[in-house]
Amino acid sequence: MFLELSLCFLLAAVAVFAAGLAASKQRLRSVAKPLGAAMALMLLLTAIFDNLMIYAGLFGYGSGTLSGVHLGLAPIEDFFYAACAVFLVPGLWWLLGARSHRKDAS
Numbered sequence: 139m140f141l142e143l144s145l146c147f148l149l150a151a152v153a154v155f156a157a158g159l160a161a162s163k164q165r166l167r168s169v170a171k172p173l174g175a176a177m178a179l180m181l182l183l184t185a186i187f188d189n190l191m192i193y194a195g196l197f198g199y200g201s202g203t204l205s206g207v208h209l210g211l212a213p214i215e216d217f218f219y220a221a222c223a224v225f226l227v228p229g230l231w232w233l234l235g236a237r238s239h240r241k242d243a244s
Contacts, residue, residue: 141205145220148225155225158232173224180220188212 159166191197192211199213207214 139203140213140215144215144237147222148218151222151225151229154231154233158229162232162235164232169228173228177221179222181217184217184220185209187211188216 159169189210189212204213204215209217
């Protein structure tokens with residue numbers, strides 16, 4: 139259940155990223171390396187800190203709603219939040235920046 143929901147949110151974040159990229163008139167090639175670096179860092183930090191927090195007993199998950207795939211103690215679904223942020227934040231930045239530039243030009 140959570141895996142399907144996470145995939146829907148990831149697709150929405152990628153759509154916002156694509157719209158923002160188009161609005162900013164940048165090429166994917168020019169942002170691919172920073173995007174990849176941000177993704178790698180976010181996923182690494184998620185792996186480290188989610189495992190630590192689960193190990194410490196700060197939170198846990200019911201197994202009925204998860205896919206059963208884990209990286210250490212962290213379910214794979216947790217990693218979708220980080221991936222969504224990597225796509226959503228620059229996409230929104232570009233979209234909102236493009237909107238403010240249009241207002242300035244008027």
